[in-house]
Every structure is written in structure tokens, then in C-alpha cells.
Amino acid sequence: MAIDFTLTDDQRNLQTTARNFAQNALAPVTDQIDQEPDPLRAFQLAKPAYAEACNEGIAFSMLPTEFGGGGLSNVDFVIAAEEIQAVDPGFGTTVLVNGLGLMPVWYYGTEEQKQRFISTATSDQSGEFIVGYAASEPPGTPGGTANFDAPAAGGAGMQVTATLDGDDYVLNGRKYWPCNVGGWDNEGANLSLVIVRTDPSAGGTSGLSAIMIERGTPGITYESISTSAQRGAPNCEIVFDNARVPASNLIEGTKGNGDLVINRNFAWSGPVAGIGAVAIARSAYEDALQWAKTYTGGGPAPIINYQYPGYVLGDIATKIEAARYFCWKTAHYLDQHGYHGEMLGAMCKVHCTEMLFDCVYKCMQVVGVNSLDTKNRFHRYLREASLLPLYDAGNFGMQRRRVHGVMSDETFNPRAFMDDEPVEFTKGMEGIDTIPGPRQEVPAQRAAEPFVAR
Incomplete structure (x- = not known):
């Protein structure tokens, strides 16, 4: 029968591994994390568990094996994620965001970018390598992330700009709520995928792109946000002040396709x-x-x-x-x-x-x-x-x-x-419900060739 909800032996082993990790590495610290008033300190309390997640292949389990990842299917990843989030959903979010930051490189990046970013993350042996994903922005005028795909020129919710200047993009603006981006010390994650406005004259269905920010990039500051839940997932405000990022860090297939x-x-x-x-x-x-x-x-x-x-x-x-x-x-x-x-x-x-x-x-x-x-x-x-x-x-x-x-x-x-x-x-x-009045027609197109799951 094609429909079978019985887990395979491999899936049961994966479930058991994730459950044991959650009980042994997370459960002893999760209450302490939740009760810690300093959000950065709360995140740092999870660092030993994260190192163990790296050691067990959990931290980058969603990425393809050809670039050093665990190669889990989405079904397998969800099976493991339930066990981890039953103990600490914030830690589950931290691992999830590693994928949100690197999966688009797999979908849309060049082979060189896949090797430079994905393989670098999966081959790191420090037990600390972490990846952020930055889309959300603070409310303002027009502001707010929710209307990111508004087709009207200048009307999209993404207002962090990336202006090409020679071999670099210069980034300015603020992000609010992104996870993992501050890293373990609020000096920056090892890598962060950031959605930026590369065309200020276009709307959100054509003016946005995704660029990779590396730790140590000058002109970027991070400040923790204290949240009422998922205390182990580090949220930050990011301020970009003429931050220069190599143009080669713009993920190739995302130019004009950040939406x-x-x-x-x-x-x-x-x-x-x-x-x-x-x-x-x-x-x-x-x-x-x-x-x-x-x-x-x-x-x-x-x-x-x-x-x-x-x-x-x-x-x-x-x-x-x-x-x-x-x-x-x-x-x-x-x-x-x-x-x-x-x-x-x-x-x-x-x-x-x-x-x-x-x-x-x-x-x-x-x-x-x-x-x-x-x-x-x-x-x-x-x-x-x-x-x-x-x-x-x-x-x-x-x-x-x-x-x-x-x-x-x-x-x-x-x-x-x-x-x-x-x-x-x-x-x-896209764009429906983002502006009052009749729906605007936007030409249908894809960002790249259809992606075939491995």
C-alpha cells in the first residue's frame, strides 16, 4: 500500500537519537534558559547542547550530503524536530534557522557559492558555527515585513538597501526579529543570509535579493531582543551603517527574486x-x-x-x-x-x-x-x-x-x-492583500530552473 505511516528502522533510530539528545543535552538546561533574564546569556547557556548537536550531525542535518550536510529528507527532519521541540522549541528554532540561512544557497547559488558557504558550515569542527537568516524589519513608513511582496514601487516592506559600488554592495537600514544573526556574542553569526532591496525603484516582487553576510563585516551592530517565549532562540535588531559586502556574496539566482x-x-x-x-x-x-x-x-x-x-x-x-x-x-x-x-x-x-x-x-x-x-x-x-x-x-x-x-x-x-x-x-x-484596491498584475516567472530534490 502506497500510504504507510509506519516508521522505517532508520527513522526510528533517528527519532530515538533526537529524543535522547533532547533529554540528555537539552532537558537539564531548558528551565534555566527560560528563566534567565538576559536574552544573550540565555542563548549562551545552550552552547554546550549546540556543540553536541554539531557533533551528532543535527545542526546541519537538513543540508545535502554532497556539501557535507546530513541529507535528511523533510519527513525525517520533521520526525527529529518533534523530539527536540517537545523539550525546547527555542533550540529547535536555532537549528531550523541554520537551514533558512543556507537552503536558499542550495536552491539558487552557484556551485562556487555552495562550496564557499554550505561546505564551510558543514565542515567546521568548532561546534560553534551558526547561521542566521534576516528578513523581518521594524514597522515604519511604509515599513513592516508583512507587505514584503507589495508590487507597488517602493511599497514593499523591505527597506534595507544594498547599493552596488564597484565590487561591493553597501548596506544600510535595520532588521528586527531575525534569529541567530548575532551569533554567540552579538558580534555576528558566522554567516547570515539577508534579504535586501537591490532596486529601490521596484516593488517587492522584483526589487529584492538575498546576500550573505560574513562575521566580522564592519558597519553592522547587533542588539538582543528579550522575548516572552523561546528564550533559547536569539532574536536581534541589526543596524547596517554603510556595511560593505562583496558583490560575489549576492546569491546568484536571488537577484530580483528575494520575494x-x-x-x-x-x-x-x-x-x-x-x-x-x-x-x-x-x-x-x-x-x-x-x-x-x-x-x-x-x-x-x-x-x-x-x-x-x-x-x-x-x-x-x-x-x-x-x-x-x-x-x-x-x-x-x-x-x-x-x-x-x-x-x-x-x-x-x-x-x-x-x-x-x-x-x-x-x-x-x-x-x-x-x-x-x-x-x-x-x-x-x-x-x-x-x-x-x-x-x-x-x-x-x-x-x-x-x-x-x-x-x-x-x-x-x-x-x-x-x-x-x-x-x-x-x-x-504574490502581492494580494498588500495594497488597497484591485489586484495588480505581475508577470509570472521563476527565479531559476525548477529545483529537483536530491
């Missing part, structure tokens, strides 16, 4: 964020179930024997199972279709992350007022649940707009995902 980089990255990360929601819901559910099996509330038997706790926990278990398989389906679709799944990835991220908050709060209702005792960790699950729908491209705006753009296109087949058919994502599907 496609963003959409494709968020397609890839959709099931990873989705499985993060599954992981957190799973942890909350297991804690609530254990509570219900041991807590009597002064009655004659544990509360699991009563209808309300039993039905509520059963509903939660059902939602977790359904969401897990949606993530597997989405990851499999990406594997089957050259790492393209812009609409399905968004659907998966929206559905799973919005399921999470309901599951966590219902677990808290089962536990009752004792869920507010910080020793029981539900406060953390609730904070993580509030974060996931808002980060990695907010569900309102960037994620739902991508679904809207594909669905409204006259070429869209509503049975495509059911039939496992490719859904090509074009520039003509």
Missing part, C-alpha cells in the same frame, strides 16, 4: 513550525494526563475517571494526532516536489499552530488552578503557544496571504494536494 526566497523558506519551515506546535501540545497533554491519573481533588478517585477530564483530554489527543500527520504530509509533499509547497506549507503552519493554544489551555483547565504553579510548566507551554502563530511569518498576513494568493489564481486546482500534484508558485500569486 521567492522568503516564500520558499516559509514553505519549508511550515511543517517544522507545525511539528513544533505538535511537540508543545504533546508535552502539555502528557503532563495533564499524568496529573489527571494521580490527582483526586479530594474525591474518591483520580479525576481521569470523570467524564469532563476524560473527554477533554481525548479531544486534545485527537487534535495532536491529526496535526502530526498533516506535518508529515506537508513534509512529504516538499520532498516530492522539489522543496516547493508554498501554499501547503502555509496551511500546515496556520492549522497546527492555532490548534496549539486551544490544546494547552484545555490542559490547564483539566489541571485547574495548579496549572498556574510555575513548577508545573504550563505557564511555559502557554507562552510558547502564544508565540507560534505570530512568528515564522505571522499567520495573519504572510501565511494566510500566501494561501489566498495561490487559491485565487485561475490555474489553481483545489484537488492538487489530495492528488499529490505540483502547485507552482509564481510572482503573479
